[in-house]
Amino acid sequence: MMNSVRILIPAAAFAAGIGVIAAQAPAPQPEGPAPQQNDVSIAIKGDIGAPLHYAVPEFRALSPDPETAAAGKVLAEVLWNDLAYEREFDLIPRDTYRTIPQPQSANDVPFDRWRELGADGVVIGTVQRTGNTFHVEMRLYDVKGRSVALGKAYDNITLRNPRAGAHAMSDDIHDSQRGLRGVARTKLTFVSNRQNERLTGTVEKRDSKEVYVADYDGANQQRVTTNGRLNLSPSWSPDGRSIAYTSFMKIVPQILISNIYQGTLDIVTNDRNQAMLPVFSPDGSRVCFMSDRDGQFEIYTMSRDGSNVQRLTNHQSDDGSPTWSPTGTQVAFTSNRSGRPQIWIMDADGSNPRRITFNDSWADRATWSPAPYNEIAYAGQNGPGFDIKIYDVATGQTRVVTDGAGSNESPAFSPNGRHIAFTSTRAGEAQIYTMARDGKQLTKITSTGANTYPNWSR
Amino acid sequence: MKHTLALLLLVLMTSVACHKTQPPVTRPMPPPPPPPSDTVSLPPAPPAPVREPVPPEPLAADAVASRSLDDLNRDSPLQSVFFDYDSNELNDAGRAALNANAAVLKKYPAWTVTIEGHCDERGTPEYNLALGExxxxxxxxxxxxxxIDTGRLRTVSYGSEFPFDPGHQETAWSRNRRAHFVITAK
Incomplete structure (x- = not known):
């Protein structure tokens, strides 16, 4: 039985918001450019133990207009950043090869010049305007072997967002050269008060907080919700097409699901009880959340439409902040049943609860990594602020990933488990950052207003 | 004349019956019917029991009751209750504030109230939602x-999302660890 109520959001309400995404990317693949041809795919090999050096010169514009020329620069710059992000290759600084001529064909690639520079792989690309979109071709050359390791073409790259084309290329290169699922096409969601709108109906000064989405690198930040109230804890569905979140739209917090590419809203819970912090199960069929429907906060699961509610915890304490294990068979959560809040794990039916954090005065917001890692990141406190810590489920060992600067909270793993988005006050107001799972490669994602509750699409 | 007397008696009896079976209500009783012009010869009415159950409905002259909800909440007669770090235990000051709030709520029985739970910025935003509750x-x-009747009191937790004082030191934090009362209907 469908319990939830679906609301069709008028297009006008989304004029400045997610409708732009919808227009840019019709179903079912959010970012349009699909590979048109797939030549060969050969892994470039270098010296054993030494990292491969890659170069990404500007893409050659095959159309004379300024948009195409600009796109040629953007594609190279974004692809360079995307490839550097995963740290599988050493990216040679772009200003060191501005003088190397762009080849007019595959036959005149100046391999000697690239070899002099120490490049093992070089990405040579072209961009051409075809009506209202770009056609992009990319070839990854094996410099030593003087051959093409990967060649692909991409159509339907919008004039507005050529970055999407670079993201698709980066994911293809990581897939073909490393068998790695890159994150260049993934997205972040978070809440922000940047719209600077005061909540109506209160006498204290309170800012509305709305749900936003952004590319993984912080580009293309767009507002999703427009209700002008408090909205918290957005969480992606596994297919990346919906976001479940907590909304105080009707004062008592409820769980909503925004289907961002359709422009519809599902009201999943709608009663007198508070329901908060929803997270989708790995298969997307169920939602785990916390609610006070039986008194204090306990953890429940329900079908995506709000039906078939099951209670997982039953304790005279607060249980909240749930996260699913990658297979959906376990749930990690926060409980203060031993005093201060700590991280616990239980089976997905609520049985076998056991505590896993013992060295923090306060631990919260567990987030379970995807395979092949089997780790739980959380915000743990030993000093004035919090740090992001990672607990290895197999060994029981915990390592601290942030460096004590500011307070670091609300971790969320990237879908390949190699990166973590989190909130930090290290530069003043709370902002969203990403970092590699070893704490390096700190990248600031937001800078306007206060931004919290990051979540990374799968 | 006979007619009028019978009517008056009926009104009186009905009022008495109402009074016996119903608890005090929050609305003023309907005004007695206008006395007919020829009541001079009637015996004086007994001390009307109908006067007694008039509920403590705020009079029009009551400065508090006549204000709008926004005005009421801006300078609320209901006091906030403050808490220690990661604690929901009421202290003496908190109980005193609640005693005063209970007296106000008894004086204005039509009011319904949302009790908001708030936390300071320390701690994590997720767990603070539970702590605020x-x-x-x-x-x-x-x-x-x-x-106080359970139906008049609703709770909602805002965690640490809406600090009263935006500061980042204990003076601000102590003001932010609070239960805040919002009058939602009157």
């Missing part, structure tokens, strides 16, 4: 023990 529930439970 515990504070709101603690305040609510105390008011219930003082006889």
């Amino acid at each position: 515990r504070r709101a529930v603690a305040a609510r439970a105390y008011l219930l023990s003082l006889g």
